[in-house]
Amino acid sequence: MLTFTRRGGRVGPHMRQVLTEVVPRYSLPAEPWDFAGAFPGLSEVVLEVGSGSGEATLAMAQAEPAIAIVAVEVHERGLGSLVRSVDEAGLRNVKVFSGDALVALRRYVPPATLAGIRVWFPDPWPKTRHHKRRLVRPDNVALMASRIRPGGTLHVATDVAQYADVIAEVLANAPDLAPDIVRGPRPPWRPKTKYEHAGLEAGRPAQDFVYRRI
Ligand SMILES: C[S@@+](CC[C@H](N)C(=O)[O-])C[C@H]1O[C@@H](n2cnc3c(N)ncnc32)[C@H](O)[C@@H]1O
Secondary structure (H helix, E strand, O other): OOOOOOOOOOOOOOHHHHHHHHHHHHHHOOOOOOOOHHHOOOOOOEEEEEOOOHHHHHHHHHHHHEEEEEEEEHHHHEEEOOOHHHHOOOOOEEEEEOOOOOOOOHOOOOOOOOEEEEEEEOOOOOHHHHHHOOOHHHHHHHHHHEEEEEEEEEEEEEEEEEHHHHHHHHHHOOEEEEEEEEEEEOOOOOEEEHHHHHHHHHHOEEEEEEEEEE
């Protein structure tokens, strides 16, 4: 069951050029990932699930140049915008993968290698019949935990109160994870995301959860 829907819409000529010429230079392949080769000199790799249009990804890459970031997103134009900014800024600590992050975690990320996984504002799928499409479910959390090395963190944020209740329960019951932050306000080191701005304007503050791999 997919946790996303693919967005349509026209891709303009400039973005088409970014997608065909620039994105491939920053993309990880569809095969097991060699982080040491992809990020020479950087030993901490954080994977972001669903980076959207990448504003927060760019901000954290600039704020933390010693941390390697892999942004995984199915929305191609979102990845294109991120890569265009990363290229313009000359950053060397960002790679991307265009596709389903759950597939990438299962197939391409070796177990216990990531310093962290960030799931910021996952699609809430509010209708009951769609709940099974949510990213934060016991099976997906077990997969994510298995890819984080001991001491590394899983950071989830949402502005949807009902989803926050579910996230709280799923994370509290994850056997390999211990809580650092439960339902906290945005920690200062997490940049505000594009999606979060809309929630704040509508009076929905974010709730952050940070759990550490045991
Ligand atoms: C609500 S948006 C939030 C985007 C961004 N994190 C932000 O806060 O602005 C959720 C994003 O997750 C992406 N997404 C959902 N499931 C995904 C998956 N399995 N793999 C990769 N991306 C996914 C969607 O395409 C969408 O762009």
